[in-house]
Amino acid sequence: MTLLQTPLYPACVEQNARMTEFAGWSMPVQFGGIKQEHQAVRDRAGLFDISHMGKFELKGPGVMAALQRLVPSNLERLGLGQAQYTVLLNPEGGIIDDLIVYLTSPPASAPGSDIETVTLIVNAATTDKDKTWLWSHLTGTDIELSDASRDRALISIQGPAAAALLQPHTPHSLDQLGRFAHRDTVLLGQPAWLARTGYTGEDGFEIMTDPDTALALWQTLSAEGVAPCGLGARDTLRLEAAMALYGQDIDDTTSPLEAGLSWLVHLDEKGDFIGRSRLEAQKAQGVSRRLVGLVMEGRHIARHGYPVLHQGDRVGTVTSGTLAPTLNLPIALAYVAAPLAKVGQILEVEVRGEPRAAKVVKRPFYRAK
Template sequence: MSSTPLQRTPLFALHRALGARFVPFSGWEMPVQYQGVVAEHRAVREKVGVFDISHMGKFTLWGPELGSQLNRLLPTDLRPLPAGSGRYTVLLNPQGGIVDDVIFYQHPPQVEREHWSVIVNAATRQKDWDWLHQHLSGIPGVNLQDHSDTRVLLAVQGPEAEPALQPYLRGSLVDLGRFQHGQFKGKEGFSGEAIFVARTGYTGEDGFEVMLNLEDGIFLWEQLMQAGVQPCGLGCRDTLRLEAALHLYGQDMDETTTPLEAGLAWLVNNPGDYIGKLALEAQRNQGIPRRLVGFRMLERAIPRTGYAIWAAGSSDPIGRVTSGTHSPSLGYGIGLGYVNPDWTKVGSRLEIEIRGQHWPAEVVKRPFYRPQA
């Protein structure tokens, strides 16, 4: 029986020409590295790098008073969000479990209809589409469109991201604040179709996520390569996001995890009714059974997903590592994991079981790494 072939982004041939190494990821054949994980990681921390994230889902939503409709679905209050801004949030099931983490972007309204975009994870694209369709499709005037296969999405990240991207756009990026977005036109060589640019990213650095049609996306990638911008793969995307203590869906949270457990209680600020509200209120009242913590290794050892977390003298593990790596920026092992609430205080000593041996670690504040001012 043949397996389903892996999907490829529109830039696949360009990645292969650059000598990228590929790995399967969420049903896609994606570049994991070009020059090497550490070199690419340092390029983003020190200068600038670009990621092809076209595998992610890209939906648009139209409708009258659409923000109010979304507000009855989400734990995050979208009412204060002005046009031209975005908001990170989560989709929940009725049990309060996280269906996915997403970013909603509100565009200026057109002809009395609100216009929103939402970017979702590649692995949950169909599930998220079904979730949105289930809850919105019956509302008069609401229209959903899936642009995932007709748009390139690039992430230009690092302290030099703005000067690296600006030469290709008409209009200034300077006034685009964090989580703000706008429509730009490309300069000579682009098709003339609007280019979506948001000051967002998944690295802990300044940067932009750029959504374009296929032709313009390929052209922009080629221009950035000619300008010497470092192409980056999934390997350093993981080390960068973990240093910034950003969650990876499917590892650090899933449908069995609530935002209260995952350290995302700050997203739960909707005073009205929404999907999963009763479950979250019940969990708050009964006590949160586990919490996500960040920890650092105190000796030369690297934590990995699935490793058991112990407390000194405990007869059983108190949790599991969800994400772990060696931090290129800090020079030691770091990780995220769920533990018994008694062991969440900063400074709490833990032990990570690595190949049958217990290695010392301690709970630390997140993020692990902050960019230099």
């Protein structure tokens, strides 16, 4: 199979990136080393090529109303230039994908605003699935769906110094752009779209622009000392911040209430949506399992798929695990039986056939200052 290449592929190869296949794309897994890249983001800033992610634009009358039926979050909260992290749900309340919804035009409630425009950033591995799902629920409407997944580049600069390092390259004040806010801007003299979002637990920005501008920005920031980072560091950073990875920590069989994403579910604020009845039942009856954070005793690392035990019985499964570089502790996310999901609960994880002690802890494992 021929792998897709992002516009930044040549620059990554030139920087001696170790490449790997991910969701049909050839992506950098690391440059100088995962720990080194991880620490660069925590201490200063790192640069990520995330051009493989899905990029949709929905435009037409009633866009927000149509999306309201597909997610459990109340999108009517959004104003122009604001965004909402949320999930697409199937009828059983399972998560089709997690995504960010960016309102890029005035909402229909604004005077003279009958046409709405929304940008959706979705996971690379679910781009085609999401597109099919959206199309199936937009049939019969005048809403247009444009897929720019392969046409537009997406760069992420993350870390406490991200704003200071990016500011010289845009005339717009980044201090005035709040968390989960976004705007059209100019970078290196060219049009670009900028959002204060990320997947590392640090401050940062995600930038969508044309391939040539993205390549120039990547090369400029790299020359200024911003560390290029791969998927390896992106994974350890997001896990320290206890951010879910679709396909591991959440999927079509997990509900947002099971996954600790109840803050995305606004049952009291909105009408019917796909999966509502299932979430109402779970809220009333309680869920049978919950996603928890675990810290392992000693240096034993819990990996995806390892059994979680309590008094010798299997009570759950690890979904993600690593030796956290910032904390220097083995951490993991796991689904466990709901009665055992309380902070402080002592459990065990079967590591290479041996039960190893673990404790349920509060998430996130790491929080930026």
